[in-house]
Amino acid sequence: MVRTVNGDWLIRGRDGRLSAYAPRDEAAWCWAERLPGGDWLPPRVVGGSQRLHPVLAVGRGADGYAHLVSWRPTVPGESGLVHSTHFRGHLAALDWIPIGHPNKKGDRTGVPAVTVDAEGRAHVFVRNKGGGVSMLGQKQHGGWGPWRDLKGKEVHEELAAVTGESGRVEAYAATPDRILHWRQEEPGSVPVADEPLAVSARPGTLTALPTSEEHTTLFFTSQDGTLHAWRPGTAPVPLAAAAGPGPVAATRCVIEGTDCTLLAQRAASGRVAFAAYPTEQEPAGVWWTESGPQLPADAGVSLVVDREERVVAATLTPSTGQLLLTRRKDEPGLAFTAWEPVG
Template sequence: MNGDWLIRGRDGRLSVYLPSGDAVLCRAERGPDGLWGVPRTVGGDQKLHPGLLGIGQGADGYAHLVSWRPTVPGESGLVHSTHFRPRLTALDWTPVGHPDRTGDRTGVPAVAVDAEGRAHLFVRNKAGGVSMLAQREKGGWDPWRDLKGSDVHQDLAAVTGESGRVELYAAVPGAILHWRQLEPGAQPVLEEAMEARIRPGTLRALATSPETTTLYYTDDSGDLCAWRPGGKPLTLLPSAGPGPVSAVRCELDGHDCTLLAQRSASGRVAFAAYPTEQESAGAWWTESGPQLPADAEVSLALDENDRVAAATLSPSTGQLLVTRRKDEPGLALEAWREV
């Protein structure tokens, strides 16, 4: 999955999106008592390719999901669904085409939603660059646009800044590429290429101020780094494990902080927090919860009371664990529980 799969919906309830064979399932909280509903299939009966899901959420709380579906033998197409509220049925999957008109899967899609609620879909194309498809404000989709680039890794990081404009990060051999909308609704333009040696599959972006977003990635030495376009990358701390971090901004003891979470090499979830955009303050990992399967992923969100919530999901076992921050100083968490 690409994007935050634990989200707070428009009704304040938390929900998670779970890949399950050739479908995507959603589980949502039933109420403030912490009970969760049964899994429900997203998007109707359309069969999907497993494990290629992009998720984005707008300021309106709506979730946008994009995945690949088989079409004719040897070819695939992308489909999109909107989920307005976690406890309601999502819209059926709608075909949105292919970045090269025809062909098979080209990469994992990434989704960001602008201030007007328009989804922007990004995916690698067969030439090795990036293509984008954007919703029109009054319905339908604009034509596919080629954002250029070459030798792009298939995992992209899309993010919406506090300005409501969409940005995209991609890794290429020896560098990171950054695209940004200069005006709302405009085609993102390639603004910067920053030299860096990155471990594939470790990009994660977060809006961290009114004008900037921060990209987190693991470099080839195993360090977790933070980069804001226009500046130099900063080493934050050694990576806790091999995959990408999840990141969320939250208030901790009256301070604007960024909280990171990652499945550690030991198999548990590791957390680290620091004042937002103040990497020089330092950060350190604290592990929590039980040991998890090797394929377990972690995601962070804020609940209806703006408390930090965390979830882990193992696609191989289907095990879903959740926890929340306790109502006390610091980052003490409730006991992890299976739902």
């Protein structure tokens, strides 16, 4: 299992501060603004001193709290999942709490994904030993419910979890010949399987984004290298050739008065590629524009809208701890400031 961070790892907290998270040196690290829009504090370890595997899932609740999930080694050859909540980026996170294993015990089974419902309850999804998907959810008044086997088979390692504008939780997983989808029918209920999409997606390319009150949109790259957008119940729409091999980062923002979906991806050149189009209007077309310096292969890209409603893009390289940041300029179009190192 490679060093991985899953989810939107650049988030805006309840107080407007931005923070970024990544696995590094057998721990979870946090970079946080000292004040909203200001300079950044030195990076530090969060969640306590437990040794972690190099994988981290990040989810943000509507309350602005960050939920972190990782694997930790337990006994030789076995691991367990742990969870922490970070209420303020510039303050200490809660210590890691063990939340178990989808098969009760064993080694790591996949990269976890975490999302947070409208009531602030975290939901963790992970591939299980049988190749399906298992899920664990927080209870309304504290603690965790039981592990639930959502079924599936031959699921790729990395999943995508998302909370829609309705506040209900959804999850996506890819197999060699289809994309699986689960969603809650009622708040707090166990997600149920929806009609799968018969398509072969490249492993590790799933990203989900709420795009309206009714829909979430899944972005994935097909085996021929084409980036697609898919809303369950409709046909997938090809957008453009993927800029690079990994997943896209996605967020919603207003560009010249129009609700747009902004995509970013580490391109094959090593630079960051941006593209935007009116939300849920994929036929309008997508064109990539590259920006910034060439980045190492393990660099990730994330997007967020800050307290001043400006899009912020960040790249983070876990192997070096280098965090770079750029903000959209206050002018028409999709122009960004020069990339600057943080810390």
